[in-house]
Amino acid sequence: xxxxxxxxxxxxxxxxxxxxxxxxxxxxxxxxxxxxxxxxxxxxxxxxxxxxxxxxxxxxxxxxxxxxxxxxxxxxxxxxxxxxxxxxxxxxxxxxxxxxxxxxxxxxxxxxxxxxxxxxxxxxxxxxxxxxxxxxxxxxxxxxxxxxxxxxxxxxxxxxxxxxxxxxxxxxxxxxxxxxxxxxxxxxxxxxxxxxxxxxxxxxxxxxxxxxxxxxxxxxxxxxxxxxxxxxxxxxxxxxxxxxxxxxxxxxxxxxxxxxxxxxxxxxxxxxxxxxxxxxxxxxxxxxxxxxxxxxxxxxxxxxxxxxxxxxxxxxxxxxxxxxxxxxxxxxxxxxxxxxxxxxxxxxxxxxxxxxxxxxxxxxxxxxxxxxxxxxxxxxxxxxxxxxxxxxxxxxxxxxxxxxxxxxxxxxxxxxxxxxxxxxxxxxxxxxxxxxxxxxxxxxxxxxxxxxxxxxxxxxxx
Numbered sequence: 001x002x003x004x005x006x007x008x009x010x011x012x013x014x015x016x017x018x019x020x021x022x023x024x025x026x027x028x029x030x031x032x033x034x035x036x037x038x039x040x041x042x043x044x045x046x047x048x049x050x051x052x053x054x055x056x057x058x059x060x061x062x063x064x065x066x067x068x069x070x071x072x073x074x075x076x077x078x079x080x081x082x083x084x085x086x087x088x089x090x091x092x093x094x095x096x097x098x099x100x101x102x103x104x105x106x107x108x109x110x111x112x113x114x115x116x117x118x119x120x121x122x123x124x125x126x127x128x129x130x131x132x133x134x135x136x137x138x139x140x141x142x143x144x145x146x147x148x149x150x151x152x153x154x155x156x157x158x159x160x161x162x163x164x165x166x167x168x169x170x171x172x173x174x175x176x177x178x179x180x181x182x183x184x185x186x187x188x189x190x191x192x193x194x195x196x197x198x199x200x201x202x203x204x205x206x207x208x209x210x211x212x213x214x215x216x217x218x219x220x221x222x223x224x225x226x227x228x229x230x231x232x233x234x235x236x237x238x239x240x241x242x243x244x245x246x247x248x249x250x251x252x253x254x255x256x257x258x259x260x261x262x263x264x265x266x267x268x269x270x271x272x273x274x275x276x277x278x279x280x281x282x283x284x285x286x287x288x289x290x291x292x293x294x295x296x297x298x299x300x301x302x303x304x305x306x307x308x309x310x311x312x313x314x315x316x317x318x319x320x321x322x323x324x325x326x327x328x329x330x331x332x333x334x335x336x337x338x339x340x341x342x343x344x345x346x347x348x349x350x351x352x353x354x355x356x357x358x359x360x361x362x363x364x365x366x367x368x369x370x371x372x373x374x375x376x377x378x379x380x381x382x383x384x385x386x387x388x389x390x391x392x393x394x395x396x397x398x399x400x401x402x403x404x405x406x407x408x409x410x411x412x413x414x415x416x417x418x419x420x421x422x423x424x425x426x427x428x429x430x431x432x433x434x435x436x437x438x439x440x441x442x443x444x445x446x447x448x449x450x451x452x453x454x455x456x457x458x459x460x461x462x
Contacts (some may be wrong), residue, residue: 026255027262030180033253037176040254044172047165054154054161061154064147067139067314076130125329130321133335137316138342144306153299160292167285170462172252177453179249184265185446186242189439193235196435200228203431206417207424220424227428231435275459280382281375283460290371297364304357311344378458385451385458392448399437399444406430406437 028036038044140147204224211221247257255261281287316339319325324334346353413430416422456462 025260025262027264028253029264030177030266033176033180033249033263034173036253036255037172038169041168041172041252043168044165047161047168051158051161051165054158058151058154058158061147061151064140064150067137070136070138072134072136074130074132076127076132078128078130080128082125082127125323126331127323127329130323131333133320135318137314139314140311141314141341142310142312144309144311146303146306146311149299149302149306153296153303156292156296156299160289160296163285163289163292167289170285170457170460173462174453174457176249176252178450179245179252180263181446181449181453183242183245183249183261183263185442186238186245187263187265188442188445189238190235190242192435192438192442193231193238195438196231196431197228197235199431199434200224200231203424203427204228215420223424223428227432275382277379277382280378280459284378285460286374287371287378290367290374293367294364294371297360297367300360300363301357304353304360307346307353307356310346313342315340315342381458385455388451389448389455392444392451396441396444396448399441402437403441406434410434 204221207220207224211217246261250257250259250261275283316337318335318337320333320335322331322333323329324332326334326336410430410433413422413427417424417427453462
């Protein structure tokens, strides 16, 4: 029973380990890597949230056209009643009667006091507990163009946020595709190092046979082994570089760093890119964003100008209170409505609006200067990218030619060695030249791909 339990546990562990190993092996195309990078990129996610934020700001700005309805409730407690007549008015009447007829005043004063107190109480208002409610409706009629300008600013904000999102996507795609081709290049370097290793091992075996037959000396074997040690070192460096570049690509596309990815070495599309600088400016998101910032500053100018103009609005109220203000302050709820027009006219802004307008003009000018500077830099980028692409194209052509010559030279060296016409040194030199030409060809290929990718990025075509 115990043995069966141990067997089951071991089986589960092996199965789990095999499943993990299987899960960590991925074969990916370039398109899959690009899509995965866009989906997991934190930078892209932030820009997408900024687009949503800008869209909500735009929706908020639209509500400024609509009427605003507010409800207000209040309770107020006063310590005393409100008396419309002072209490000394009735004492003055008693003094007058006393002056006319003291005897009459003696009997009339108490009666007058009671009557006066009754009248005074009847003319009082009990405002010790007050309940007031109001509904207020305000509809903007004319705000000096401020509302329209604010809505246009919000719409421009959405455009800028979308352009920044596209710019972030472009950067992400460029980084991922560059990392993809770097992995492909290093994989080819590892394969080349393996081929070189095989050539040297074969040569070492051949020289040993010749030594046994007395046709080679010990120094010939040592020469081969020196080269073999050298290529082993290069092989180790290439493998380490390959592993690190795969980790970087995994980080870009959201996979665990230890994932064993296999990339499909796709043939790049041969598409000619015909552009002029005006098309480049029209494609670049940076230029579009700066143009929108210039427009944004123009709308700020309009808002500043609106500060000189009157603001007109329609006003409607319904007031509900207890005591009822409209029925003799009776202890009951009652209400009334009113309508009107409000107008706000600026009279003494002390130059504040003028400074605000100048500030908006300064901001527009700053953005215009930045736009011109950005165009100059992009034109320089375009020319540099064009020169780099042309240079790498020529370098790739030369590398392919050198590779053909190195292949031919190695073939002749092998034949000559087999016929005994050349020694070990000549074969090692031919193999080394072949390895160097192969490495240069791979470097030229990756350089061409990266420069073409950069040229597309500069053109705004990613």
